[in-house]
Amino acid sequence: MIEVEFQRGFPGLSLDVAFQAPAGITALFGPSGCGKTTTVNAVAGLLRPDRGRIVLNGRVLFDGRTDLPPQARRIGYVxxxxxxFPHLSVARNLRFAARWRRGADADFDRITAMLDLGPLLHRRPATLSGGERQRVAIGRALLSAPELLVMDEPLAALDEARKTEILPWLERLRDEVRLPMLYVSHSVPEVLRLANSVVLMQQGRVRHAGPLTEVLADPALAPLMGAREAGALIAGTVVAREADGLSRVMTAAGPIWLALDRPPGTRLRLRILAHEVILSRxxxxxxxxxxxxxxxVIDIRDGMVQLALGDERMLAQITPRSVQMLDLKAGAACHAIVKSVSVLPS
Incomplete structure (x- = not known):
């Protein structure tokens, strides 16, 4: 667990940040210039706040009396x-991070296997693709035995092909390495695919911090992710393949039938956009x-109808005329007709 609360003033921007990040990936999301990178730099010790408190797993990194240097914080930064290092091989770049650690050889073998870096060990960085270089950078950060991993837009410099190449490795990292990760991004698809929780930032302030599913289905917060991105992220499990080829996916909201080829037992995250939902009384x-x-119906705000479907939450984007025609109000029963569903790995 990382606990962050600090203030820092700059010409034209004053940061006042407070949030907690559990295990898994917490995305810091917001427009350019809102303070995302400055926040993770303060956590990593690359920037000193004016005041505040930063605590990692009960260990104080910064407060009024303590300001640990970066090398003492046990934070891996990508x-x-x-x-x-361009003059070193991949193997020597990786070992540089673990050069003072006991048991580093065992971790070296485990991490190089997890990231499939074995075929790259004898090569120099200049001969690697962008995705391969980022995998090496992630491996180097992990070999420093961090208690927290910070990633500052690690895919921003990559083309779409290289992003597609490295995203599965980031998912594997999330699922197999049980430590908190702060992931800076302004890419909604990356956040949806990778994050467990999100910190929404705007003009140096945290607008909301919490589970990603809560943010996406909150009509007051969803517009901060982008109006076309508002919707729901629902967990589901493939339970059967029907005779007509459709798969039945069981969710807390009920069964959903999809055209996909996944074996029973496969866990999924289903992305349902608000503008792809039709309501019927x-x-x-x-x-x-x-x-x-x-x-x-739970709430209606700014053209967004928030819905409860069992334990799940969903948004439907409809016009004020439709709200009036259907006589929708808090507590009203209805049916959400889902036109399109995107499937993301669980």
Whole structure:
């Protein structure tokens, strides 16, 4: 657990930041210039706050009396550019991070295997692709035995092909390495695919910090992710492959049928955009849409209807005329008809 609370003034921007980050990936999300990189630099000890308190796993990194230097904070940092030593091989770049650690050889073998770095060990950074360089940078950060991993837009300098190459490794890192990670990004697709929780930042302030699913389905917060990105992220498990080829995915909101080829037992995250949801007060009949889920209206705000579907939350984007025509209000029962679903790895 990382606990962050600090203030720092700059010409034209005053940062006042407070949040907690559990195990898994916490994304710091917001527009350029809102203070995301400055925040993780303060956590890593690369920038000194004016005041505040930063605590990692109960260990004080910064407060009014303590200001540990970066090398004493046990934080691995992965920058936008890999910042590898160009004159060293991949193996020597990796071992540089672990040169003073006992048991580093065992970790070296484990981490190089996890990131599939074995074929690269004898090469120099200049001969690697952008995705390969970032994998090496991640391995080097892990070999420093960090208690926290910081990634400052690690995919920003990569083209789409290299992003596609490295995203599965970041997912594996999230699932297999049980330590908190702060991930700076302004890419909604990256946040949706990787993050467990999110810190929404705007003009040097934290607007909200919490589970990603809460942010996406909150009509007051979803617009900060982008109006076209508002919706829901629902966990599901493939339970059967039907005779017609569709897969039945069970969620807390009910079953959803999808055209996908995944074996039973596969866990998924289903992305349902607000503008892909139609509402009906009565159980729909005579429609081609297969997924119609019973729901209850929680809130209506700025053209967004927040819905409860069991323990899950969803948003539907409809016009004020539709709200009036359907007589929608808090507590009203309805059905959410889902037109399109994106499937993300769990």
């Amino acid at each position: 920058f936008q550019d890999a910042r590898l 009565a159980a729909p009949q005579g429609l081609s849409a297969l997924n119609a889920l019973p729901a209850t």
